[in-house]
Amino acid sequence: MRRALLVLLFTLFCVGAQSQDGVLLPGEDGRKAALEFDYFPHRQYAFVWRNWSVVDKSLLAEVLSTSVENVEQLAVSMGLPRRQTIEPEWATTRGYITVLRRNWHLLPYEQLLQLLGFSREEMRFRLIEDDFLYVKLGNVKPWCEPLRYEAPTEAMEARAREIAADVKSLGRDALKTDEPRFGFMRDFDKLQTMKLSSESIASDGDGFELRMIYPYFADFGDPLLDESMSSYPEELFRRLQQVGVNGIWFHSVMRMLVLPDEKGFPGDEKALDRIAGLNRLVERAAKYGIKIYLYVNEPRAMGEEYFDGTSERMAYAGPKYGGLHSFCTSNPDVLDWLSRSMESIFSKVKGLGGVFTITASENHTSCASRNYYDCPLCKERAYSDLIVDINRAIEQGVHRAAPDAKVIVWDWAWPDSECENIINNLPKQCWFMSVSEWSKPIERGGVKSSVGEYSLSAVGPGPRALRNWETARRAGLKTVAKVQVNATWEMAVVPSVPVLDLVARHAANLSQQSVNGVMLSWSLGGYPSENLKLFQSVKRGDVADDVVIKLACDEYGPKAGELVREAWRKCSEGFENYPYHGVTVYNGPHHVGPSNPFYLDVTGYAATMVGIPYDNYDSWRSVYPLDVWIGQFDKAAEGFAEGVELLRQAVKVAKGEQREKVAVQLHRAEAVYIHLKSSAEQARFFEARNKLSKCQDAAEREVYKQAMRRACHNEQQLIRRMLPILSVDSSIAYESSNQYFYLPADLIEAYISISYALQWLDEVE
Secondary structure, three states: OOOHHHHHHHOOOOOOOEOOOOOEOOOOOOOOEOOOOOOOOOHHHHHHHHHOOOOOHHHHHHHHOOOHHHHHHHHHHOOOOOOOOOOHHHHOOOOHHHHHHHOOOOOOHHHHHHHHOOOHHHHHHHHHHOOOHHHHOOOOOOEOOOOOOOOOOHHHHHHHHHHHHHHHHOOOOOOOOOOOOOHHHHOOOOOOOOOOOHHHOOOOOOOOOEEEEOOOOOOOOOHHHOOOOOOOOHHHHHHHHHOOOOEEEEEOOHHHOOOOOOOOOOOOOOHHHHHHHHHHHHHHHHOOOOEEEEEEOOOOOEOOOOOOOOHHHHOOEEEEEOOEEEEOOOOHHHHHHHHHHHHHHHHHOOOOOEEEEOOOOOOOOEHHHOOHHHOOOOOOOOHHHHHHHHHHHHHHHHHHHOOOOEEEEEOOOOOHHHHHHHHHHOOOOOEEEEEOOOOOEEEEOOEEEEOOOOOOOOOOOOHHHHHHHHHHHHOOOEEEEEOOOOOEOOEOOOOOOOOHHHHHHHHHHHHOOOOOEEEOOOOOOOOOOHHHHHHHHOOOOOOHHHHHHHHHHHHHOHHHHHHHHHHHHHHHHHHOOOOOOHHHHHHOHHHOHHHOOOOOOOOOOOOOOOOOOOOOHHHHOOOOOHHHHHHHHHHHHHHHHHHHHHHHHHHHHOOHHHHHHHHHHHHHHHHHHHHHHHHHHHHHHHHHHHHHHHOOOHHHHHHHHHHHHHHHHHHHHHHHHHHHHHHHOOOOOEEOOOEEOOOHHHHHHHHHHHHHHHHHHHHOO
């Protein structure tokens, strides 16, 4: 899928009003009313509920301008424990996105800054540069009045008692967890000393020369200033090496790695500190035969505060987009700065593996990344020349300092009609990368469409990649396949989706192509898993089924292995029913699953990119009729339900550590089942709710009410199933660029919202 959807969303970006200190925050002058969560007695109760497990009560009291005792009383009245247990990671860059998202509709910016301890500058940088965070929050800051403590009324206290009863009905352990959030990261804190089996590593001569991935839980923000490099632990490198990885990629913003330029181009005073951090990272990775590659999406556009009206800087400026001016690469000074900066970075950091580039989109960068025809310098030039110029400048800068470094040029979002010209004119020292499954035709539920990217359910390669790889080979370039092996935006809530038949087929297909390397993930999917081990082990001529059964028996023993292998088959067959479409995989409710509340009133908010689905099922379904979309999710869930039962049997026959490993597969398969099934139930509820609101016929109204009740009861059962899984496996619902999609408290909040809906259904009319 072209991330054109993301581009479209980003066009809605609003820089907001200027604050008194001159720092702009996205959308802070907006007046779209925040949601009211009517199942809570008052907004202050929602605030305490959502933050009780992530923010110390003393800070909650400060935000509410009240005493700790008052905050405690609000918590206890809803059935929350008086004593908090808060993991230290919530106060770091590892958890702030989750904290921000859960308060987005509750607090205005000033109180969000107070809660997170951010300056306005830091908040603005993170919303804009931290992997499209503002887009994931919906391109709008809901308007909230400042939240201050109010003494509870009798009605508030009565509703709080009802919530406490719901919590109690879930059992005494509903709010307890066997493994704390972030616990899975601590498994990587200590370097294990097990010897690496040479059989587990795909050799350069027999497999893909490049095998690059994003580290499982690396910070997307500013991790190079962390001297301990805590989000890049050595144990993670060791385990990635064990499953065949020899490169990891790093999200970089060029101006943060160079000092301010003598010609006035931007840089950062802490650049040398980050360069020192990058050197530490390169040295750590090198111990395990792993190279570091920079993701280069440059030159990043900047706001009015940089293009300050001087003739020198305005000469660098291209069209304005989303409040940011591009850098015009038809100006040779801009290309020279880009090249010099790359040379500077690679001169100061010896041993970097290279870069991969996105030059047509993603962030706003050059004029060519958006409406280049609005630029007087660029509009007369060929589009292909603009893209080639940027890549050539990067390549020259990198190779002046590091001749052996790889410069990988990605065709992401290039128009099909321009690909051949661009590829043929790239420097011959470049490698060329394409998304393997892009443009692969599919038919799901009788609906024909094609795949963009982020697909495990549709096995590549597709016609676009095949065509462009062939063009690149004829042009003398080495080639790379971008794939997703562990997880995709189809299902990102587990470290690896247990669909190994699909993984093996894709690997076998690529082994028949002469691609030189693979990029194994975007920000999601970096877990050192069985999926990765399988993908790396498939060689030209292998029968995919033979490789899968061998892996299952090697990992789990012969008896359990046969059952696990069959479970993988059932899950794979089910997942091929997934109603894939670019809009669905970004906007659907499958990312948050049963933690999405059941809203009784239409929210009026559009589903956001891998963020907040709300009740916007017309966006979820994309090109599918709603009944077909629901049916496809049901079919996909059925496959995982069969897989879950086989894995339960496998747990019984496995021994020792192998039993524990099968249990992990079981938890992940069941979590996927629950998220698929929940997506269907949510759509049923919201569709019936909307029909009920427009219907006057008593008999028809009863049909819709019964449909809502069934969805409510089914969803509450899914929540009951999900809670113990979330309790024992803290990796579930975590993804590096979104952090935790939800927490156990969010599942319970959804349960409360459903109980409230059932009560309303009993009382209406």
